[in-house]
Amino acid sequence: MAEGTRSPATTALAACAVAVAVLLAGCASGPRSGGGVASGRDGPGTNIPPDLANVPDAEPRIEPIRTSGGTSKPYTVLGRGYAPITDDRPFRESGLASWYGRKFHAASTSSGEPYDMYAMTAAHKTLPLPSYVRVRNPANGREVIVRVNDRGPFVDGRVIDLSYTAALKLDLLRGVAPVEIERITNDDIRTGAWRRDSGTAYAAAEAPAPVRTAPVRVASAPLPPQQQQVRVPAEWAAPVAAAGNDMPQPASTMPVAPQTPMAAALPPGTGAEPESAQSPPSIPPGRQAIVVNELPPLQAAVPPAPLPANIAQRPAAALPGFWVQLGAFRERDGAESLLNQAARGVPSLAPQLRVFSEAGTHRLQAGPFASRNAAGEVVGQLRENLHISPMVVERR
Numbered sequence: 027m028a029e030g031t032r033s034p035a036t037t038a039l040a041a042c043a044v045a046v047a048v049l050l051a052g053c054a055s056g057p058r059s060g061g062g063v064a065s066g067r068d069g070p071g072t073n074i075p076p077d078l079a080n081v082p083d084a085e086p087r088i089e090p091i092r093t094s095g096g097t098s099k100p101y102t103v104l105g106r107g108y109a110p111i112t113d114d115r116p117f118r119e120s121g122l123a124s125w126y127g128r129k130f131h132a133a134s135t136s137s138g139e140p141y142d143m144y145a146m147t148a149a150h151k152t153l154p155l156p157s158y159v160r161v162r163n164p165a166n167g168r169e170v171i172v173r174v175n176d177r178g179p180f181v182d183g184r185v186i187d188l189s190y191t192a193a194l195k196l197d198l199l200r201g202v203a204p205v206e207i208e209r210i211t212n213d214d215i216r217t218g219a220w221r222r223d224s225g226t227a228y229a230a231a232e233a234p235a236p237v238r239t240a241p242v243r244v245a246s247a248p249l250p251p252q253q254q255q256v257r258v259p260a261e262w263a264a265p266v267a268a269a270g271n272d273m274p275q276p277a278s279t280m281p282v283a284p285q286t287p288m289a290a291a292l293p294p295g296t297g298a299e300p301e302s303a304q305s306p307p308s309i310p311p312g313r314q315a316i317v318v319n320e321l322p323p324l325q326a327a328v329p330p331a332p333l334p335a336n337i338a339q340r341p342a343a344a345l346p347g348f349w350v351q352l353g354a355f356r357e358r359d360g361a362e363s364l365l366n367q368a369a370r371g372v373p374s375l376a377p378q379l380r381v382f383s384e385a386g387t388h389r390l391q392a393g394p395f396a397s398r399n400a401a402g403e404v405v406g407q408l409r410e411n412l413h414i415s416p417m418v419v420e421r422r
Contacts, residue, residue, distance in 0.1 A: 029263065042344050045288075050344070051052075051222075056331060059260070059360050067115075067200065068126055068127050068128065068129040068130070068417070069127055069128060069129075070127050070190060070199075071128045071131065071143065071144075071190070072127065072128075074144075075144055078125065078144060078190075078191045078194050078195075079195060081144070081145075081146060081191050081195070082146070082172050083171040083172070084145075084146040084147070084158060084171050084173040085148055085171075086158040086171065086210050086214075086215045086220055087215060088212045088215050088216060089156050089157070089212075090111065091112060091113065091114060091154045091212070092154065092155075092237045093158075093173060093414045094112070095114045096290055097110065097136060097137055097154070097155040097392065098110045098112045098154065099161075101177075102334045103177075103180045105181055106175075106180075108151050108152055108153075108294045109152065110152050110153070110154065111152050111153055111154055114211045114212050114213055115209075115211070115326075116208075116209060116211060116415075117207075117208070117209035118206070118207065118208045118418065119151065119160075119185045119186075119206075119207050119208070120185070120204065120205070120322045120420075121183055121184060121185030121186075121204070122183050122184045122185065122203065122204060122205070122259065123184065123185065123186045123187070123197060123198060123202065123203060123204075123205040124163065124181075124184055124186075124187050124188070124189040124201070124202050125148070125187065125189065125190055125193035125199070126141075126177055126188075126189075126190075127143045127190045127416045128142070128143065131141070131143045133178035134176075135147075135149070135175050136155060136158060136171065136176050136177040137155040137175040137176065137259060139175050140262075141353045142189070142204060143174075143189050143190040144189070144190060144191050144193070145189055145191065146170065146171070146172045146173065146187050146189060146191060146192050147173050147174070147175050147176070147177065147189045148172040148173070148174050148175075148176070148179035148186050148187060149171055149176035149177055149186065149187040150174045150176075150177070150185070150186055150187075150190060150207075151177060151178065151179075151180070152173045153209060154174075155174060155175055155176070155177075156170070156175045157173075157174045157209060157210075157342050158171060158173055158174065158209070158210040158211060158215075158220075159171070159172060159174060159186070159207045159208060160207065160208045160220075160417075161186065161188065161192065161203060161205050161206075161207050161211060162206045162207075162208075162417075162419070163196040163197060163203065163205055164204060164205070164206060164307060164419065164421075165203065165204070165418070166196075166197055166384070166385050167354075167382075167384040167385050167387050167389065168195065168196050168197060168353060168385065168387070169196075169387075170192050170195050170196055171210065171220075172189070175226075180237050180379065185205070185207060185275040186205065186207055186228075186256070189227050191259055193253055193267075194371070204390065205237075206417070206419060208414075208415075208417045214401045214415050216272055219415040220415060222353040222355070230374055243318070245278075251378050274358075282414060287367060302338075309341075323400070342420050344346050344382055345379070345393075345421070346366070346398065346421050346422050347393055347394025347395055347420070347421060348393060348394060348395045348396070348397060348400070348401040348418055348419070348420050348421075349391040349392065349393030349394055349401065349415050349418070349419050349420070349421055350392045350393060350397070350401050350404045350405055350408065350417070350418055350419075351389055351390070351393070351414075351416055351417050351418075351419050352368060352391065352392065353389070354387050354388070354390075354409060354410075354416060355387070355388045355390075356386070356387065356388075357380065357388070358383065360388070360421065361389065361390045362381060362389040365381060365390050366381050366390075366418060367412065368390070368408070368412060371409055371411045371412050372408065372411050372412070375392050375407070378392045378393055378394075379391075379392050380393075392404060393421075396420065398418055398420075401418045402418060404416075405418060
């Protein structure tokens with residue numbers, strides 16, 4: 027056989043080798059079976075941008091949820107099947123978090139978007155792509171919001187794979203650590219219930235009581251003889267009590283309403299004397315008396331309901347058990363404001379409300395509860411009464 031001639035078998039083997047190489051290259055953009063940096067094959071980039079700690083969290087916005095096909099199809103990785111969520115249900119989960127970096131930077135994610143290790147994103151096995159979750163590190167109380175746009179991590183016990191920046195903000199760059207995650211649903215985004223900063227209200231404030239203004243006062247004076255008849259509405263027309271002297275009547279409040287006749291002023295030079303309070307009043311014919319009526323006294327606005335007395339007797343210690351977190355704030359005033367609102371909205375919960383200040387964050391929590399189910403019942407009450415989205419946390 028000539029040196030430049032190839033047999034059919036050689037050609038077939040070469041074609042198979044090319045096909046296998048293409049297949050392996052295509053797997054690079056599929057689901058990641060590793061756990062990011064924890065696998066020992068990944069790490070931070072060589073040119074890390076400055077001020078990553080100041081990168082803002084992902085801003086939740088309503089995004090459509092695919093109900094079939096694409097990223098919502100059930101799939102299998104390493105012999106285990108996964109069924110993605112295809113509705114807007116609430117979702118909470120606790121477990122280990124890892125992060126992934128330069129090995130996957132700029133590679134295609136499961137959603138088709140390029141992975142940016144310096145953005146606030148994450149990977150999850152079953153949450154819709156895309157969706158948003160709040161991730162909390164219970165060891166230091168830090169929280170971030172990330173956009174889920176990838177699948178993973180496919181390692182037992184791990185619930186989320188974070189971007190490099192998200193792990194940095196949670197202080198998780200040292201490796202795998204426990205976290206708590208809570209989905210931010212489209213309904214939470216629509217109502218604004220996901221917001222937990224000091225500038226956000228969690229329920230509509232009560233309308234202030236209407237302020238009653240003081241009535242206008244007018245003085246009734248004697249009518250000059252040349253004045254024509256004063257016409258007023260019929261329901262105002264009625265006599266008023268006679269004055270005890272010839273001084274003008276004191277100021278009276280409007281509107282006008284029935285009482286008894288008022289003595290008419292006498293023209294000067296007639297020689298007649300003013301009538302006493304005991305004598306019958308005389309009103310010139312053809313003249314109708316102006317009548318006035320005193321309004322009932324102003325009533326003070328109803329003060330807001332006082333806080334339950336036992337709210338001031340809360341111990342400051344964080345006891346172990348399950349707690350319901352109503353919100354986390356950068357300013358303590360925000361936490362105290364929500365505490366007062368929750369105490370009035372759910373009075374039975376007032377003795378269990380606490381504000382914990384940890385690492386520059388002020389958290390309003392209620393507890394402790396003996397079980398997660400008991401805490402979950404309180405979550406339902408708060409959702410219904412305050413229209414907020416609390417979460418269950420465990421303190422040990």
